[in-house]
Amino acid sequence: MATSRELPPVAWRLVGFVVAVKLLLHLAASGSYGYFRDELYFLDCARHLQWGYVDDAPGIVWLFKAALLAGGSLPVVRALAALGGAVTVLSASLLARELGGKGFAQAFAGLCVLAAPIFLAMDGVLCVGAWEPLFWMGCVLLALRIARTGDSRLWLWFGLVAGLGLLLKYTMGLVLLCFLVAMALTPLRREFRKPAFWAGVGLALLLFLPALLWQVRNHFPLLTDMENIRREGKNVVLGPLAFVKQQIEFLDPLLLPVWLAGLVALFRRREARVLGWFYLLLLGAMILLHGKNYYLAAIYPMLFAAGAVALEAALDRWRWSRAKAWPRAVPAAGVAATFLLFVPVFVPLLPPQKLHAYQVRLGLKPERAEVSHAGPLDQVLGDQFGWPEMAQEVARIYASLPPEERAKTGIYAGNYGEAGAINQFGPALGLPTAICAHQADSYWGLPAVEPANLICLGCSREGLEGHFDSVTEVAVHHSPWGMAEENRPIYLGRGLRTPLHTIWPRITHWN
Structure with a gap:
């Protein structure tokens, strides 16, 4: 490992090529399917900017606000996701x-991230996962440089990156806690005695303070939401072995030797040992807290980087290989081959029927992270189908009503995806804003003027009949490639018996 001496130059031609492939790949696929469920939700949140939300920190919503200011189209939203993946x-x-690492290690590390299935999937939609690695890896890079050079002034930059990471996702708090414990286990604990370290801590907390105060003022809805998830058994709970197995699978088993070698290499090097402990502590925390299988994904660029440097060093020690290109070309070609194999599985370049057939043929359909989501495609792809058609079906029903009845009719969405679809596509179809009591929509989903009738999405007839004089099934939404839970009847409830503001606390549901 380099110490305080000069580092190798950045191999911009090689690195730039890999970065460009990543960026152009996702840009090429950006308009293939449709908005992802969570993208519709975050667009809705961006129309109601706050310092916090029931289930998310504000940073991801700021990205969607930027997308809205640029028009909010699907290519604009996906361009931001592609940019995050490229970085x-x-x-x-x-x-x-x-x-x-020199040129080979730099390019090979980027190539491993490019080929890993989890990043191919996550970077195809604008979600927290597309931008989270930037903040994790920003902190890792700064910490490594501090350990290597002893430049404690960099803790202020660390605090800036950490604070912005906290504003993107609250999980960053767990990441930072694990990193502090890792510091205590290594020589980097000497930094605890330096004012610059605590200045960095103070800056991170200062940046995070508005979001924390929002949670306090609203009685910590995030904690309530997390408890509801646990109580309702929403997420797939994995044991330690199953969790590690899925890490190997979504990173590509072929890449296992790379990141395992990277972990070993970190422990063998004094300046980087803190990063080895950091990974193990974070892995243990995610298993203990029953995190979703992809919650740890943002840490793996670090292990790929360390593994690439270890591979390059091994090849350099192999004396006769220095004058030949093939010892480096073989592992690079192997990773590139798996990249080409996985792209059609996780990136929507093929029509859905061909993509599904390809997934089935290779047996590469991803594992589910949530219990209830089911469909012919995995959730990230399947949840991109059916939303415009749902809005069009509601518009047809709404337009078929007599004018006097239409004026008293609203649209009730059972979940934030349905509400997001109505609010994204509905204005062009002449639809009113959706009423929704799910997640953050519960803060703004109650209309100022309450309707007498409701077109209801995602509801059961039994659940509606106690609230209306009459309930009629007026359509059945069905998207063959969408998620099964959205393929349900659409009801028209006439004569709402109890005002919505009265029952709102009872129908509000956070996961």
């Missing part, structure tokens, strides 16, 4: 350089 690839290459 994640770049971060792996820069980490490899910080570890002393």
Whole structure:
């Protein structure tokens, strides 16, 4: 590993090529299917900016606000996701350089991130996962440089990145806690005695303070939401072995030797040992807290970088290989081959029927992270189908009503995806804003003027009949490639017996 001496130059041609492939791949696929369920929700949140939400920190919503200001179209939203993915690839290459890696290690680290299925899937939609690695890897890069050079002034930059990471996702708090424990286990604990370290801590807390105060003022809805998830058994709970197995699978089993070698290499190097402990502590925390299988994904660019440097060093020690290209070309070609194999599975370049057939033929359909989501495609892809058609069906029903009845009719959405679809596509179809009591929509979903009738999405007849004089099934929404839970009847409830504001606390549901 490089110490305080000069680092190798950045191999911009090689690294830039890998980054460009990542960016152009996701841009090419950006308009293939449709908005993802959570994208519709976050667009809705961006129309109601706050310092916090029931289930998310405000940072992800700021990205969607930027997308709305640029028009809010699907290509604009997906361009932001592609940009996040490209920077994640770049971060792996820069980490490899910080570890002393030359051109091959830098490019190979980026290539591993490019080929990993989890990043192919997550970077195809604008979600927290597309941008989270930037903040994790930003902190890792700064910590590594502090350990290597002793420049404690960099803790202020660490605090800035950590604070912005906390505003993107609250899980960053667990990440930072694990990193502090890792510091205490290594020589980097000497930094605890330096004012610059605590200045960085103070900056991170200061940046996070508005979001924390929002949670306090609203009685910590995030904790309530998390408890509801646990109580309702929403997520697939994995044991330790199953969790590790799925890490191996979504990173590509072929890449297991790379990131395992990276973990070993971190422990063998004094300046980087803190990062080895950091990974193990975070892995243990995610298993103990029953995190979803992909919650740890943002840490792996670090291990790919360390593994790439270890591979390069091994090849350099192999004396006769220095004058030949093939010892480096073989592992790079192997990773590139798996990249080409996995792209049609996780990136929507094929029509859905061909994509599904390809997934079935290879047996590569991803594991579910949530119990209830089912469909012919995995959730990230399946949840991109059916939303415009749902809004069109509601518009047809709404337009068929007599004018006097239409004026007294609203639209009730059972979940935030349905509400997001109505609010995204509905204005062009002449629909009113959706009424929704799910997640953050519960804060703004109650209309100022209450309707007498409701077109109801995602509801059961039995649940509606106690609230209306009459309930009629007026359509059945069905999207063959969408998620099964959305393929349900649409009801028209006439004569709402109890005002919505009266029953709102009872129908509000956070996961």
